[in-house]
Amino acid sequence: MAGLVIAHGINKRFSSGVEALRGVDLSIERGQFVSIVGPSGCGKSTFLRLVAGLDEPTAGTLTVDGRTPKDARREQLDLAFIFQDATLLPWRSVARNVGLPLELRGQTDADRVRQVIDMVGLADFADAYPAQLSGGMRMRASIARALTTNPELLLLDEPFGALDEITRQRLNEELLRLWQEDRWTGLFITHNVYEAVFLSQRVLVMSARPGQLIADITIPFDHPRDPDLRSTPEFVQLAETISHQLGEAGT
Amino acid sequence: MGNLRELTINALPPLLFFALVLCTWHGAVVLFEIKPFMLPSPLQVASAVGANLPRLLSATALTATGALLGFTLSFAFGFLVSLIFSQSRIIERSLYPYAIFLQTVPIVAVAPLIVLWIGYGLKGVVAVSFIISLFPVIANTTTGLTRVDPNLLDLFALNNASRWQVLFKLRVPGAVPHMLTGARISSGLSVIGAIVGEFFAGYGTEDYGLGYIIINSSQKIQTDYLFACILFCTLLGLGIFTLVGTLSNFMLKRWTGTPE
Numbered sequence: 001m002a003g004l005v006i007a008h009g010i011n012k013r014f015s016s017g018v019e020a021l022r023g024v025d026l027s028i029e030r031g032q033f034v035s036i037v038g039p040s041g042c043g044k045s046t047f048l049r050l051v052a053g054l055d056e057p058t059a060g061t062l063t064v065d066g067r068t069p070k071d072a073r074r075e076q077l078d079l080a081f082i083f084q085d086a087t088l089l090p091w092r093s094v095a096r097n098v099g100l101p102l103e104l105r106g107q108t109d110a111d112r113v114r115q116v117i118d119m120v121g122l123a124d125f126a127d128a129y130p131a132q133l134s135g136g137m138r139m140r141a142s143i144a145r146a147l148t149t150n151p152e153l154l155l156l157d158e159p160f161g162a163l164d165e166i167t168r169q170r171l172n173e174e175l176l177r178l179w180q181e182d183r184w185t186g187l188f189i190t191h192n193v194y195e196a197v198f199l200s201q202r203v204l205v206m207s208a209r210p211g212q213l214i215a216d217i218t219i220p221f222d223h224p225r226d227p228d229l230r231s232t233p234e235f236v237q238l239a240e241t242i243s244h245q246l247g248e249a250g251t
Numbered sequence: 252m253g254n255l256r257e258l259t260i261n262a263l264p265p266l267l268f269f270a271l272v273l274c275t276w277h278g279a280v281v282l283f284e285i286k287p288f289m290l291p292s293p294l295q296v297a298s299a300v301g302a303n304l305p306r307l308l309s310a311t312a313l314t315a316t317g318a319l320l321g322f323t324l325s326f327a328f329g330f331l332v333s334l335i336f337s338q339s340r341i342i343e344r345s346l347y348p349y350a351i352f353l354q355t356v357p358i359v360a361v362a363p364l365i366v367l368w369i370g371y372g373l374k375g376v377v378a379v380s381f382i383i384s385l386f387p388v389i390a391n392t393t394t395g396l397t398r399v400d401p402n403l404l405d406l407f408a409l410n411n412a413s414r415w416q417v418l419f420k421l422r423v424p425g426a427v428p429h430m431l432t433g434a435r436i437s438s439g440l441s442v443i444g445a446i447v448g449e450f451f452a453g454y455g456t457e458d459y460g461l462g463y464i465i466i467n468s469s470q471k472i473q474t475d476y477l478f479a480c481i482l483f484c485t486l487l488g489l490g491i492f493t494l495v496g497t498l499s500n501f502m503l504k505r506w507t508g509t510p511e
Binding site (some may be wrong): 051052054073074079080081083087089090091093100101103104105128129130132179 | 400403406410411423427506
């Protein structure tokens with residue numbers, strides 16, 4: 001089966017001369033949830049931006065659904081991106097923020113907007129403004145906004161990095177539930193190994209800059225996964241193994 | 252009750268200080284036998300206000316009209332200029348230095364020229380007020396329109412937003428706080444502009460603003476009347492600044508949905 005996202009020998013060098021990525025090869029199947037873990041500044045977010053078509057690789061080929069990322073996006077392959085910050089418009093209520101992607105496509109669908117707001121548990125806050133919400137709630141709104149258009153490919157750039165541990169775990173569980181319901185293709189960037197193992201079917205480890213993929217680990221746990229999975233010995237051992245590889249990658 | 256108490260605590264000290272200044276002023280005038288044309292006593296100023304009240308009020312209304320027209324024009328025109336600046340770096344780079352030039356040129360020096368070109372009367376006054384209050388609108392609005400969170404720009408790009416959607420759904424609403432800051436600064440300047448304009452553009456007829464009376468009363472050494480004018484200029488400036496300030500606070504609260 002051909003991958004939805006296929007990367008071949010991707011290099012990225014910025015105009016400043018910094019080499020961010022070197023020879024990245026990977027293939028992500030439709031409906032798969034894949035995480036990339038790596039030390040900070042290793043280029044994993046840069047890779048995500050390339051997949052989103054927000055930036056171009058210096059060398060190599062990258063295709064999304066058989067086309068360049070930009071073409072895929074322009075020809076209505078629905079792709080959504082979740083940023084490290086919630087990136088909400090402060091002058092719009094939650095509902096109007098969540099409806100933004102539809103609005104920019106010239107559509108309105110109040111039912112869908114309400115549905116995704118319900119899905120992330122913000123039903124009582126549809127009319128609230130971002131300034132009135134906690135960090136975790138803002139991120140829920142951001143997730144709802146990404147899901148509004150029923151994306152085929154969801155790119156997540158360390159979305160929970162700025163949240164406290166309890167909120168992070170709860171949002172991990174919610175994200176997992178959302179994925180289990182709809183099975184979009186997910187590419188998740190994080191430096192948190194536990195989060196990556198809990199969410200993903202596959203974890204890729206990236207080295208320090210210039211980023212290269214140094215390990216590709218299949219996560220064997222079945223879906224639906226239970227929050228308690230995180231305290232099983234198998235989970236902990238797998239996470240430790242990956243942490244170890246990550247530790248070597250950082251040096 | 253709590254509000255009244257708070258008001259008393261906040262308002263009492265400055266009011267007491269004001270009373271103290273008035274008493275000292277009056278005392279000094281009496282004690283040192285200062286000539287009224289040098290420094291009239293507060294009572295003389297008050298009686299000048301009383302004697303000329305209708306004229307002062309109509310002059311204030313006229314100056315306010317000039318200032319508000321100048322301010323409105325500068326806000327509308329400044330907003331348009333900023334929209335163009337935000338769409339083209341080349342235009343911004345080539346014209347922005349002249350916007351700064353507009354700010355640094357001493358308005359008192361060019362006002363006679365403006366009056367010569369535009370003509371006497373209200374339109375000359377509005378022109379001077381417009382020019383002096385234009386720059387803060389352009390500077391602040393341009394900053395607001397161009398300094399956008401790069402993630403938000405990416406978000407719009409990812410949703411294939413058009414240039415117009417980026418402008419009117421992201422840049423313009425995002426610039427609202429900056430625009431309001433510009434408006435507050437401009438509103439104060441527009442009053443100064445109107446008064447300076449009236450120095451030169453006087454009215455020649457029965458209608459004239461505070462700036463004209465200031466020139467006139469100082470030439471005739473009617474110092475008590477001059478003081479009355481200064482008082483009304485201050486009140487006008489304070490009034491417009493408070494009006495625009497309150498309005499912009501209200502809009503800012505609506506903008507982020509922050510409750511009172």
